[in-house]
Each structure stands twice: as structure tokens, then as C-alpha cells.
């Protein structure tokens with residue numbers, strides 16, 4: 001029997017978090033009802049759904065040597081998630097199912113995907129990719145809470161203090177949020193909007209339920225890497241400083257991920273929103289320009305960053321077309337199979 005897979009990776013940007021503390025736990029694909037959540041909808045549409053959970057989330061705390069109390073457990077950013085973890089996860093699914101993979105990602109799942117697809121060994125396992133709120137460049141982020149955290153150098157501050165795990169549920173996390181909110185430009189009465197942009201359509205009566213699952217912890221190094229992207233406008237590897245870069249990469253500046261090296265033959269679909277203050281339209285358009293292929297696009301003016309996974313109307317607004325795309329680009333009827 002042939003199998004058809006979906007790899008789902010994801011970052012949830014939730015109430016008390018900023019870019020980095022974004023969850024990335026796979027549970028978010030199932031957080032609404034079976035009729036509304038993309039994970040269920042894909043399974044009900046006949047896809048074999050595989051869920052990726054990245055390091056540090058509640059579902060991925062294991063390590064052969066370290067515990068999550070160790071500094072080295074948290075010594076990674078999305079770069080390692082793309083180059084090692086995604087390679088391993090996709091390689092596993094590819095080996096088990098003996099078929100190419102349809103990739104679906106949201107937010108950080110798209111950063112990881114776009115970085116990973118520049119690696120031929122990874123790209124060859126993918127038959128098509130659907131990216132929700134696609135991110136490679138971040139210099140037009142306009143979310144006030146995030147900009148305030150960047151402006152006060154939260155990332156460097158935490159690293160200097162020796163805090164390597166970013167957990168906004170901890171006492172320290174709560175204090176950090178309080179201090180970020182102590183600014184008239186940040187509206188913390190609506191923290192979710194201050195972090196992600198105004199979301200039109202998630203189910204407010206489910207907030208307590210969402211908070212049982214989100215946000216998951218992440219690493220401070222990941223926060224720092226994301227903030228480097230915001231500050232510098234690059235889609236590049238982690239910047240260790242001149243000497244560190246020389247040691248790690250053999251050059252003074254971190255190598256960039258070249259979007260034009262993603263194979264032109266890889267079909268890509270993108271869904272993005274007019275109120276998304278993390279995946280800003282200007283940055284999305286730059287990503288599109290730098291790709292060799294021409295992605296299929298679904299633009300929804302009224303959607304913010306988390307509407308794409310949580311909107312109660314996302315099925316009609318977004319997923320119907322996403323599924324059409326996946327079926328046309330990787331299902332048995334399509335020519336490559």
C-alpha cells in the first residue's frame with residue numbers, strides 16, 4: 001500500500017510569548033475541533049499525517065546526555081532545527097513510507113522549511129510544500145511587543161544572565177513580560193495582538209484550553225537568532241560575532257540561506273495575511289521574489305498570524321485551497337507517481 005505523508009511543523013505565538021517562545025509543539029495542529037483543525041482535516045482528507053515536535057517543547061525533552069536543566073541542552077536555534085532535526089524527521093518518514101513528503105509548516109515551521117529546502121539532500125525528499133505565514137526575512141516585523149523586546153535587547157540580556165531556556169510560564173518569564181508591558185507603546189491588555197497582529201477569527205472562549213498547551217518553551221539562542229534577523233534583515237546562519245564566525249564558518253559573516261537554491265521544480269503554496277505583524281507582507285514579497293519558482297498564493301487581508309492555524313473559518317478561507325494544492329502536487333494521480 002502506498003502512503004502519502006504530511007510533515008507538520010509549527011510555531012505558535014501565544015499570549016505571553018514573543019517570537020522565540022513560540023511553541024512549535026505539534027499539538028497546535030489539533031487544538032480546535034476536528035472540523036476546524038488542519039491536522040484532523042488532512043487526515044480526514046486521506047493524508048497520512050506525521051507531526052513534528054521540535055526540541056524543548058513538552059513533547060521533545062529527551063536527550064542522551066543532557067537534561068533540560070543543562071545549558072547545552074538549549075544550545076540551538078532554528079538553524080539546528082532545520083539542518084539536523086528536520087533532516088532526521090523527514091529522513092525517518094521518507095524511509096518508513098518509501099515516498100516523498102508533502103510539507104506543511106506555519107511560522108517557524110516555514111523558516112525551518114525554507115532553510116532546509118536549500119539543502120539538496122532534504123529537498124529531494126519533498127514533493128511539495130505549503131507554507132502558512134511564510135518567514136525568511138523578518139526586518140519588517142511590526143508587532144509592538146516584539147519590537148520592544150528587540151529594542152531593550154532582551155535576548156542579549158538573558159544570555160548575559162545565563163538564562164538559556166526561554167519559558168514564559170516560569171516566574172522569570174512572568175517578570176519579563178511585566179517589564180516589557182511597562183511601556184505605553186505596548187498594549188498588554190491585548191497581548192496576543194501586540195505579539196502577532198490582530199487576529200480576526202480565533203475562538204476567544206477557548207483561550208483557557210489553548211493555554212493548557214501553549215506556549216511551549218524554546219531556547220534563548222533561538223530568540224537571539226530571530227532577533228538578529230529582525231535587526232539585520234538577513235536570512236542567515238546564527239551570528240557568533242567575527243571571531244566565532246571565523247571559527248564556525250571559516251568566514252567573518254554568517255553564511256546566508258540562498259532562497260534561489262531551492263529547486264525550481266519544488267511546488268510551493270503560501271498563505272499569508274494582511275494583519276500579520278510577524279510575517280509582514282513586505283517580507284513575504286521579498287521571499288517570493290527570491291525564489292526561482294512562482295508559488296501559488298492565498299492572501300487574506302483580515303487574517304493575523306495565528307488565524308492561519310486557529311481561525312474558526314480557516315477551513316473555508318485557507319485549507320480547502322491548501323488541500324487542493326497538495327492533491328495536485330504529490331498525490332497518486334499526479335504524474336510523478
Ligand SMILES: *[C@@H]1O[C@H](CO)[C@@H](O)[C@H](O)[C@H]1NC(C)=O
Nearest residue numbers: 033036203204205206209312
Ligand atoms: C468555540 O469554543 C467553544 C468551547 O470549546 C465551542 O463550544 C464553540 O462551538 C466554539 N465556536 C466555534 C464557532 O467554533
